Amino acid sequence: MPEPAIAHAHQFESAEQQRDADTLGMWTFLATEVLFFGGLIMCYTFGRFSYPQAFEAASHHLYVGYGGPNTAILLCSSFTMALAVRSAQLGRRKALVGFLIATILFGLGFLVVKGFEYHTDYVEQLVPRWRFHWEGADAGHAELFFWLYFVLTGLHAIHVTIGVGLLTVVAILGWRGRITAENHMTAEITGLYWHFVDIVWVFLFPLLYLIGHR
Amino acid sequence: MNNEPENYLSEHSVRSWLLTTDHKRIGILYLLSILVYFAVAAVAAALMRLTLLNPTGDLVLPETYNKLFTLHGVLMVWFFLIPSIPAVLGNFVIPMMIGARDVAFPKLNLLSWYLFNIGGLCVLYAVVVGGVDTGWTFYTPYSTTYANGHVVTMIMGVFIAGFGSILTGLNFIVTIHKMRAPGLTWFRLPLFIWSLYSTSLILVLATPVLAITLLAIAVERLWGVGIFDPNLGGDPVLFQHMFWFYSHPAVYIMILPGMGVISEVIPCFSRKRIFGYHFVAFSSIAIAVVGFSVWGHHMFVSSQSVYAAMVFSVLSFIVAVPSAIKVFNWTATLYKGSISYDTPMLYAFGFIGLFTIGGLTGLFLASIAVDVHLHDTYFVVAHFHYIMVGGMVLSFMGGLHYWWPKITGRMYPEIMGRIAALVTFIGFNLTFFPQFLLGYLGQPRRYHAYPPEFQVFHVLSTAGASILGIGYLMPLLYFVWSLKYGQRAPANPWKATGLEWQTPSPPPSENFHETPIVTEEPYDYHPEADELPPEPQHA
Numbered sequence: 001m002p003e004p005a006i007a008h009a010h011q012f013e014s015a016e017q018q019r020d021a022d023t024l025g026m027w028t029f030l031a032t033e034v035l036f037f038g039g040l041i042m043c044y045t046f047g048r049f050s051y052p053q054a055f056e057a058a059s060h061h062l063y064v065g066y067g068g069p070n071t072a073i074l075l076c077s078s079f080t081m082a083l084a085v086r087s088a089q090l091g092r093r094k095a096l097v098g099f100l101i102a103t104i105l106f107g108l109g110f111l112v113v114k115g116f117e118y119h120t121d122y123v124e125q126l127v128p129r130w131r132f133h134w135e136g137a138d139a140g141h142a143e144l145f146f147w148l149y150f151v152l153t154g155l156h157a158i159h160v161t162i163g164v165g166l167l168t169v170v171a172i173l174g175w176r177g178r179i180t181a182e183n184h185m186t187a188e189i190t191g192l193y194w195h196f197v198d199i200v201w202v203f204l205f206p207l208l209y210l211i212g213h214r
Numbered sequence: 215m216n217n218e219p220e221n222y223l224s225e226h227s228v229r230s231w232l233l234t235t236d237h238k239r240i241g242i243l244y245l246l247s248i249l250v251y252f253a254v255a256a257v258a259a260a261l262m263r264l265t266l267l268n269p270t271g272d273l274v275l276p277e278t279y280n281k282l283f284t285l286h287g288v289l290m291v292w293f294f295l296i297p298s299i300p301a302v303l304g305n306f307v308i309p310m311m312i313g314a315r316d317v318a319f320p321k322l323n324l325l326s327w328y329l330f331n332i333g334g335l336c337v338l339y340a341v342v343v344g345g346v347d348t349g350w351t352f353y354t355p356y357s358t359t360y361a362n363g364h365v366v367t368m369i370m371g372v373f374i375a376g377f378g379s380i381l382t383g384l385n386f387i388v389t390i391h392k393m394r395a396p397g398l399t400w401f402r403l404p405l406f407i408w409s410l411y412s413t414s415l416i417l418v419l420a421t422p423v424l425a426i427t428l429l430a431i432a433v434e435r436l437w438g439v440g441i442f443d444p445n446l447g448g449d450p451v452l453f454q455h456m457f458w459f460y461s462h463p464a465v466y467i468m469i470l471p472g473m474g475v476i477s478e479v480i481p482c483f484s485r486k487r488i489f490g491y492h493f494v495a496f497s498s499i500a501i502a503v504v505g506f507s508v509w510g511h512h513m514f515v516s517s518q519s520v521y522a523a524m525v526f527s528v529l530s531f532i533v534a535v536p537s538a539i540k541v542f543n544w545t546a547t548l549y550k551g552s553i554s555y556d557t558p559m560l561y562a563f564g565f566i567g568l569f570t571i572g573g574l575t576g577l578f579l580a581s582i583a584v585d586v587h588l589h590d591t592y593f594v595v596a597h598f599h600y601i602m603v604g605g606m607v608l609s610f611m612g613g614l615h616y617w618w619p620k621i622t623g624r625m626y627p628e629i630m631g632r633i634a635a636l637v638t639f640i641g642f643n644l645t646f647f648p649q650f651l652l653g654y655l656g657q658p659r660r661y662h663a664y665p666p667e668f669q670v671f672h673v674l675s676t677a678g679a680s681i682l683g684i685g686y687l688m689p690l691l692y693f694v695w696s697l698k699y700g701q702r703a704p705a706n707p708w709k710a711t712g713l714e715w716q717t718p719s720p721p722p723s724e725n726f727h728e729t730p731i732v733t734e735e736p737y738d739y740h741p742e743a744d745e746l747p748p749e750p751q752h753a
Contacts, residue, residue: 017392021318024391036422140447
């Protein structure tokens, strides 16, 4: 029996099956990502457990004034992303594109703030190996903290950049009317990815910035 | 092929192969690429075996010897064993076994193949420009600080190929969950699917940890900052934890798919329903799950606490239980079966015996006190080759023979197949059994020279390796021969159950002309019925 004309790829029996597969595919990918960041957070845990004083002292050199607002920016972006997905489900094209652009702007805003923060770190000589100067005790372990800081936030920033790229593609598709109430999976699985990137930051922020803050 | 009905091989252009999204063609692309990597790695092994003929080991320079075993390990683990059954046979048969037209994400599947080969080319490039001598385990601090050579290039190769494996695993998980034909419930699935599903779980959950570990090595090596260097507050043992957190589950990536093949072959050639279907199915899942918590048994002599070592030892004994369940169930399946000794079955018999030896010697190594004596000796080398070669390679060969008629539409020459299976079995045992003795007597692995009293074992081993080489070359030759001269294969030459046998050989591009509907349990074989004349087919 021929289905009503909702497009689906040839390997699927129905658009519904394709939707299910796409969603499960993205969740599986996110499981991989959890383990990817998990490996590094394991390294962090090792360092934090072994050298608590050095990590606390190093953490105080990070600016909550950058990390805090950036957390707020990403949380807002997750909100607009959720609204974008909702708009896609309801088939509201303009709202979809508008919310996507808002999400993209938040994402770019995050990257800009992060860039300024990296610059400050550079000026304050906190970049391991290239430009590192430490007044307090235990310089080696402080350097280890900053190594973890740069690798973790750097990988996260790469994920944000990829996310902004994906959102741009979805926004263009949405603008051209390719995302409809019946066929909104592109928006939905991109949304899943974006929320994941957001959640990673929600873990990184307290781990890196808030050691010893009470 | 002009007179044949349309099938997935009908189109011949290079472009149609390189841009294909057909899972069957991608399986064949993988087969061709892993053959190349296997050949290079096998040559490395041959050179090592020749060097070891002589106690002074002066055929190649000591550094060259180190580079050879690194190359052998890296290529065999990541570029042959891990993709062998999953990416070749899995890609080819999973969608057909579950009655689907393709995997869930065909383009991603092709991307996996490209990532795999970009990674492979990085590794080969690293070898050509000077080689790497760290061993396939890349242990720190040697790999990060002291090793010369192109460690970063090789690591990047493994890193990139790792994303290929992750995407393959992801594709299989989604395909098995969402693409099954109507009526094909989880407990009607062939056991090959269960084992590939477990494999995919490991691929998806363990490989990213390897990726991040390798990335950390590269950063530490390139910029001198890192988490594994004690001078910087890091710890080299942390590397071992992270590496084996991936690499122990990875050995199950290298054996679970083989177990899947054996679970297909044994019922078919003994005409018996598999004994204890549910146990075999869940033992795959159990291996995948428990396999994640045994990595510490690689580190009994690496400053691990005694209590941790005891826990890891117990867990390693526990992970042997599901493997044993499988062996007992396969053996019970044979009981009162109508057994025939076709090539795939010979490989399956070889698998059961060799895997059992490999598994039991694994228990020696999981016992803390025994491991202190045997750690880093040839005993370990023999143990894992019994699993990797005796288990995985034999089951890969068995599976390749079993599905060859389906893949190519041609039969391989049966007599030659049986001879090759026997030659492989004999050559394998002659190569690796002496290594158990060597290791027990105390010869450490990875040395190019050794005390003269060990020479007799090394000569036996090298002699075995040359026989094993013949066992590998024979199928290569007669498989190629069969492509042109082999008998044309019917749709179901083995009278096997399973959806992949219900479509013509070679299958049409879309696998099935009509989506099949499944109404029966798997492995519906009857040993008595086979001896009676065939009943007329009911509509």
